[in-house]
């Protein structure tokens with residue numbers, strides 16, 4: 001059993017939007033700091049070419065054009081855990097001994113959730129849930145690392161559910177996800193995400209006018 005784990009996000013969208021980009025940079029940085037590896041799998045070659053240097057320069061990061069089924073053939077699949085909001089069992093620190101690889105759906109959150117993680121479930125990976133509330137992909141990886149590397153139980157992790165983010169003096173927007181609560185009391189988000197959320201919210205307000 002390798003001490004350092006691999007965290008794989010199987011990219012399931014045809015494009016790589018700015019939200020996903022910021023999430024993947026945060027995953028690469030934090031996983032590297034914790035001594036793990038971050039693989040972004042199923043990446044079309046055309047998207048690999050366009051990956052930002054902020055991501056590709058992270059030593060823990062690797063882009064793969066192969067999908068996770070090809071990377072982990074049937075006989076190796078039982079060491080891979082799919083983080084699945086519909087799994088029957090919640091993840092626990094004991095899973096450190098059961099799995100070497102943790103797999104996530106590379107999809108933006110949606111409300112209500114469309115269960116696109118189901119596209120990975122049908123491939124026969126054993127699943128674990130991170131509690132009942134939908135997380136962003138970077139939060140899901142963060143919490144998994146806390147449970148596996150730092151041996152937190154899920155109920156020890158400090159959370160903020162559905163935070164209201166201030167867009168400007170007059171407006172705020174509710175994020176329909178669970179986040180880890182940072183030391184400053186705010187939801188932990190990728191660098192640049194708050195500005196992107198504000199920009200997108202301003203754009204949609206402008207579209208309404």
Ligand SMILES: C[S@@+](CC[C@H](N)C(=O)[O-])C[C@H]1O[C@@H](n2cnc3c(N)ncnc32)[C@H](O)[C@@H]1O
Nearest residue numbers: 083084085104105109113115116117130135140
């Ligand atoms: C933003 S979520 C997408 C959830 C989603 N709306 C769907 O269609 O399945 C991205 C990934 O984070 C992981 N994830 C998020 N919340 C989770 C939870 N509560 N339990 C297990 N995995 C979760 C899953 O691997 C999921 O594919």
